[in-house]
Amino acid sequence: MQPTTHASHHEEPGFWQKYIFSTDHKVIGIQYGITGLMFLFLGLCLMSVMRWQLAYPGKGVPFIGPILSHLLGESMVSKSGVISPDLYNSFGAMHGTIMVFLAIVPLAFGAFGNFVTPLQIGAPDMTFPRVNMVSYLFYFLGGVLMLCSFFIPGGAAKSGWTSYSPLATIADLNLRPNGQTFWIIGMVFLISSSLLGAVNFITTIIQLRAKGLTWMRMPFFVWAQLVTAFLLLLAFPPLEAAAVLQLMDNLLRTSFFLPTGLVVSGQVLHISGGGSPLLWQHLFWFLAHPEVYVLILPGMGIVTEILANNTRKPIWGYRSMVYSILTIGFLSFIVWAHHMYLTGMGTRIATFFQTTTMMISIPSVIILTALFISLWGASIRINTPMLFALGFLPMFGIGGLTGLPLGFNASDIHLHDTYYVIAHFHYIVAPGTIFALFAGIYYWYPKATGRIMNETWGKIHFTLSFIFMNLIFMPMFIQGMSGMSRRMYDGGANYAAAPGVPGLSPDIIHLNVGISHAVWLLGLSQIPFIINFFWSINWGRKVENDNPWDSTTLEWQAPTPPPHGNFDKPIEVFRGPYEYSVPGHSRDFTPQNEPEKQAPVTHGNPVRS
């Protein structure tokens, strides 16, 4: 009988199969990661241009201005580089859209979720690898559409990332299709990508947990990804429906969101009317509120893993954290209209949403508190992932707490649509989630590449980013409380105080200059990270073993980098995810899959029990 060789079972896949159309969750995770980071940087660039206009209204942007004029047309950017209000609005809408849908979600959920989750549950891959590949392709296509929209007549969408009707329909009314059309179709692709990803993640976590990995033995990171996936699964479809309706309003002259008697530029619009702009807002925010939890929960998961690892202690209150995150997921579906307090809702319904909004702050505080308490009595190891994880805690704290005045109906009247809101959510997403993402990159980089990123440059990256993030967003609280509105092209000059006329004080407006400089310096601070990231692939310090951080979770039990199929031996789990510094053990950590055996009590136990 002919012995069958290994080669006859599978052929080595070609370049396209291996790197572009791969069905391996790790390759897909890295694809999401690289694409997401590129969009993250693009979002920063868009804002950097906008910040020039805010700091120096009416002045041409140096170097880049004339280039943009050449690329996007003189109606958008004058020859000398002065950006037009239309371009400002375009960049603003696209900054939000790109950051939320093309950068953060793909990084937090697509990249980290894909790469780490199957490894952390001891699975060979996702349950539906081909669907996973399609998810990434849809994301990529959606991104391409969004990018293309900058270059079509009229430019990209300019009605805010929130795309409120009727503005979204009447902006560039004479151009069909226009940037908004591209935005909507791009969103349909992105939503479909997330939906498919969500189905994959939930099924994988339910069905492919290794033997012995019960629900309460799962790392908190996996819980976070599970809840995130549920939010994406059930909250995105209403936005997809709304997007279809808005597309029809834009292209087919329907009036789903356009009220009767709408007059644009002195002309009555030739539409049937009968629609409701509020309907768009409800459908949009039904997604967009759970969406903000999608933005933060994976970050909480990443920080938890890194804190446990670098405190050499189990996470305090793991069980409470799990129940809290499930509660957050559940409540996040019934708080959305706190974004709509000023739309004329009845007081009873506003009170309902205010109540649920206050309720949802409780589990968030529980999670943050548990993480803080986890530091107590810990043997803290300082390294770059830990610095970012530690930095996350107070930053998310500030962001979360500053949300409370926004959640109260009464105080929101003064703060709605001001820079206070911008500061609030940026504290959560920028020095919040993005720090968690950086932490995750530095932490899991050795598993993916077999090398560690340079520690000195990592510390420099952290220090500079931390300083500049705060210099950018802290003053915005003050600007917002003084009444400076969002989305103003002139940086508030129109509302400046004058003799006898109350308005924004010149000091408040002048804060724009400092903020802008901080933004540009933040951008420059990312250069060490970018160089470090690419340089370390080939020249970083090699890891000595598969588990350089001495971690307990399963991904560190796989070879480095893990092959197709992940593990070279069957995985069975015997204990929880954070068995660090267990008294009586010779090492200060016990991997989840290490079989139980009599642990000799040795002297010279390096860990303080």
Added chain:
Amino acid sequence: MEIPYAVKPRPDTGLYNAKVGIWLFLASEVMLFGALFCSYILLRVNAPEGMWPHHWLNIWLGMTNTIVLIFSSVTVVLGWASLKMGQFKKYKFYQAITMICAVAFLCIKSYEYHDKFIHYQINLKDGGIVDGHLVKSETTKDVVVVEGRRIKDIKELYNPPLDHEGEIIKIPRADIKIDPATREPMMENYGPWHNTYTGIYFTLTGLHALHVIAGCIVIFFIWGPLAKVWEKDPERYINRVEVSGLFWHFVDLVWIFLFPVLYLL
């Protein structure tokens, strides 16, 4: 590399992967159609009194389509049951009927859509309104010929009598009122732009029809090109048939609500 529980169910959940996956996907579809139904209710509730159309759609065609889909639901589950009993030929037969039903549904729907696109509301200079189907063969650049009725009050437009005989009406184009806002003749067909009812009708049934097409394509692929999996791995094949059947039943379920909401109420 084999993904566990793709065919055999996982002991503690009792489910195989694709079954979990399809139910999750259907949950998201419930939210998708739910949002559209919610929009329908809102738009209807916000419409002024008497200004929401009733009986603009042919009830009998709608009822036929409902029966067609229900029938196809029965055949799709009988197909799966035949496979469970090892009767491959019977499965092929039942699934073929399912697909024929799908095509029949789409044909009837296309006819209904076409009907709306040739159905016009024409406002006249004397204040009257003509509502009828365009007779293309007799319409010229001077005269519009429709088969329909003349009405005085716009409220009659929204509540046509159930059985009305259409009469041939010839309208000189010069008699058609010009819209002061757009300076176009006020003659519009009942496409999605006509009012929010037609808008939501086309959206709901259009999205539903896309799901019918997608479901039919998937059922066809499993029935035809992928049929060889039955020989190699019958259990895997049955699972695929079951999962596609679940999607098909969902499509039927949505129509069970669409029909009364859009056609009858």
Added chain:
Amino acid sequence: MHVDDHTIEEMRHHIRRYLIVGGALALGTILTVWASLINFGSREINIVVALVIASAKAFLVAGFFMHLISEKKMIYAVLSFTAFFFTGLFFLTLWSMAHASIIQIR
């Protein structure tokens, strides 16, 4: 594939059930149309009647054709959350817009 007699007997029982449910659905359809043509006095009653019949039909399709009546806990859990959020979307949105002004036609 090897199919034992027990499976065949079980399936025959199921098939009978499917056919009965199919018949019930067809009857339900005719009932819906008939009920919609009856004038109950107020439109609201027609709406309630139509939705009750539709819900009954939906229950039959989901319960028997989709085998939900004998499904596993995990699926029930997913669907009950979906039902809750679906209800929230409907009622909270409608409640919020109940005080919005009615559009006047020109």
